[in-house]
Amino acid sequence: xxxxxxxxxxxxxxxxxxxxxxxxxxxxxxxxxxxxxxxxxxxxxxxxxxxxxxxxxxxxxxxxxxxxxxxxxxxxxxxxxxxxxxxxxxxxxxxxxxxxxxxxxxxxxxxxxxxxxxxxxxxxxxxxxxxxxxxxxxxxxxxxxxxxxxxxxxxxxxxxxxxxxxxxxxxxxxxxxxxxxxxxxxxxxxxxxxxxxxxxxxxxxxxxxxxxxxxxxxxxxxxxxxxxxxxxxxxxxxxxxxxxxxxxxxxxxxxxxxxxxxxxxxxxxxxxxxxxxxxxxxxxxxxxxxxxxxxxxxxxxxxxxxxxxxxxxxxxxxxxxxxxxxxxxxxxxxxxxxxxxxxxxxxxxxxxxxxxxxxxxxxxxxxxxxxxxxxxxxxxxxxxxxxxxxxx
Numbered sequence: 416x417x418x419x420x421x422x423x424x425x426x427x428x429x430x431x432x433x434x435x436x437x438x439x440x441x442x443x444x445x446x447x448x449x450x451x452x453x454x455x456x457x458x459x460x461x462x463x464x465x466x467x468x469x470x471x472x473x474x475x476x477x478x479x480x481x482x483x484x485x486x487x488x489x490x491x492x493x494x495x496x497x498x499x500x501x502x503x504x505x506x507x508x509x510x511x512x513x514x515x516x517x518x519x520x521x522x523x524x525x526x527x528x529x530x531x532x533x534x535x536x537x538x539x540x541x542x543x544x545x546x547x548x549x550x551x552x553x554x555x556x557x558x559x560x561x562x563x564x565x566x567x568x569x570x571x572x573x574x575x576x577x578x579x580x581x582x583x584x585x586x587x588x589x590x591x592x593x594x595x596x597x598x599x600x601x602x603x604x605x606x607x608x609x610x611x612x613x614x615x616x617x618x619x620x621x622x623x624x625x626x627x628x629x630x631x632x633x634x635x636x637x638x639x640x641x642x643x644x645x646x647x648x649x650x651x652x653x654x655x656x657x658x659x660x661x662x663x664x665x666x667x668x669x670x671x672x673x674x675x676x677x678x679x680x681x682x683x684x685x686x687x688x689x690x691x692x693x694x695x696x697x698x699x700x701x702x703x704x705x706x707x708x709x710x711x712x713x714x715x716x717x718x719x720x721x722x723x724x725x726x727x728x729x730x731x732x733x734x735x736x737x738x739x740x741x742x743x744x745x746x747x748x749x750x751x752x753x754x755x756x757x758x759x760x761x762x763x764x765x766x767x768x769x770x771x772x773x774x775x776x777x778x779x780x781x782x783x784x785x786x787x788x789x790x791x792x793x794x795x796x797x798x799x800x801x802x803x804x805x806x807x
Contacts, residue, residue, distance in 0.1 A: 418684050422513040424638035424645040425803070426631050427456025428761045433626035433749035434595040441473050441527040442483035444627035448754075449484055449523055452629040457641055458519065463631075465490040466521040467508045469500035470753035473527045480523050497790020498702065499653075500524060501628065501756025502799040506651050508632050518634050524758070525627035526751035551702065552620055554792035556612035559705040561668035563614070566720045574614050576723045577704040578605035581618040581746060583732055584701060588743020590776050595624045595749030619704040624749030628757035630764075638806065644768045649783070649802040650687075652680030656796060666794040673796040674713035674789065681785075682715075685802040691716045696766050696784040697731070697739040698759035700798070701746050707739065710787060714800070738778055741766065756788030756799065763803045781805075 429451025431444045439447075453459060468480035468491065477491030496503040501524030508520045563573040582602055588594040600618055608617040638645040654676035678690075687693050694716070701707040708726065711717045716737060717725050725731065731739035742748050742762040745755060763784035771777040782805045789798040 419509055419513050419651060420649050420684050420686070421647050422635050423509045423648045424633055424635045424806070425648070425760070425764055426633050426638055426641040426645045427452040427454075427458065428628070428630045428764050429453075429455060430593055430628040430758055430761045431626055432593045433624050433751060433754075433758075435529045436625035437529065439625070441479070441525055441627070444527070444625065445480055445483050445523055445525050448525070448627040448629040449521065452521070452631050456631040458631060460484065460486065462519055463489060463521045464517045464519055465508075465511065466523065467492050467494060467504040468522075469494045469504040469524040469756070470526055471495050471497070471500050473525060473753065497797050498700070498750070498752050499756060499788045499790040499797050499799045500753045502759065502786065502788035502801060503756065505630060505632070505757065505760060505801060506653060506799060509648055509651060512632055512634055518637060520632050522630040522632065522757060523627065524629075524754040524756060526753040527625050528623040528751055529625050550612070551792050552612040552615055554794065555703040555705050556615045558668045558709065558793040559614050562705065562709065565669050566723075568723060570614055572723075574606060575602065576726050577614070577619055577708065578602045579726055580701065580704040580707050581605045584740050584744045584746040585618075587733060587741050587776075588747025590773060591742045591748060592772050594743045594747055595626075596622070596743070596747045615703055615705065621702050621745040621750040624751045626749055626751035626754045626758070628754045628761050630757055630760065643806070645806050646764050646767050647804050647806055649804040650681040650684030651802070652677035652684075652800045654680065654798065668793055670719070671709050671713040671793065671796060671798070674710055674787070674798040674800075677798045677800045678714040681800040681802050685804070687802065690714060690785070691737065694737060694783055694785050695781040696741060696763055696778060697737060698742070698762050698784070698786040699739055699744060700755070700759070700787050700789040701740060701744040702750060704746070706789075707744070711739070714785065714787065733776070733778070741771075741776060741778060756786070759786040759788055760801060760803060767803065767805050
């Protein structure tokens with residue numbers, strides 16, 4: 416098998432302000448994010464040879480991006496892969512460049528949720544795994560209760576650990592000018608908030624958000640023509656378990672097997688042997704706080720069953736050993752479904768360049784980072800992991 420390592424570079428990225436963007440249409444957000452990426456890369460619309468756009472519910476066909484961006488007579492492909500849609504655009508575009516088909520391409524992820532919610536499924540649609548009376552909070556809550564029971568963690572102790580994830584991510588998001596929920600919260604506030612699905616409360620769950628993010632990718636050997644501080648794609652992993660689309664009676668709600676496999680794929684390509692020591696930053700798909708906890712174990716930065724110890728010790732804070740969700744993650748930055756995966760790469764890209772929006776957010780000596788975007792839920796998961804690294 417071949418490898419994508421160091422064959423594709425990111426030379427520009429953009430991200431609009433996430434939030435309740437009542438005053439902006441999907442087109443407006445797409446334009447804001449993409450023209451920031453154009454300016455960042457020093458390219459123009461005429462330089463783009465192909466485009467991949469991702470949205471779960473807010474557009475149909477390539478025209479949903481080709482229209483507002485006036486992409487005239489180039490290939491534009493619309494993708495959807497549950498909540499992993501955003502990073503799927505980068506994955507597909509990367510392989511097209513690595514195959515030598517294109518030199519420079521555009522990736523756009525977007526979603527307009529505040530106006531329409533998640534009403535994009537066809538009438539009468541019933542999925543065997545995502546069907547009636549099965550909700551994302553409910554399924555992740557099942558994982559939390561099972562995880563606590565298996566590892567002998569009391570409900571109170573478990574809720575406090577999950578609460579620390581929420582406190583951390585809100586602290587980080589409050590310091591990002593483009594984040595949706597720029598509000599710090601205390602552990603007491605998290606624990607006393609209304610329960611959504613026990614043991615997950617309001618602050619354990621991400622909200623609905625509007626937003627868009629874009630990336631300009633090119634052949635790695637061309638990247639220096641555009642900038643010196645380009646970022647290389649070191650590895651990509653995607654794994655879908657056989658249970659996606661049907662219930663798996665043997666699933667244990669303790670191990671995120673698909674994420675384990677996707678991480679191993681990406682690490683193998685990137686040549687990473689010890690992710691805890693080699694990675695400098697993590698962007699994790701914290702749709703729920705328990706997702707962040709379990710993902711830390713699945714990607715191998717915590718031993719199975721021991722993420723609680725590291726979270727409680729502050730390992731993943733901005734000043735900790737391995738910062739996770741330095742921009743606030745889905746919990747605070749927001750989760751416009753099609754945009755989240757691109758936004759997760761946006762944060763790592765900026766941190767590697769030393770260009771985080773505020774000095775207090777900038778981490779030191781970031782050379783290698785992991786972005787994790789996932790769809791589905793425990794028992795039917797669809798994770799994508801992308802490893803990004805500094806040039807040179």
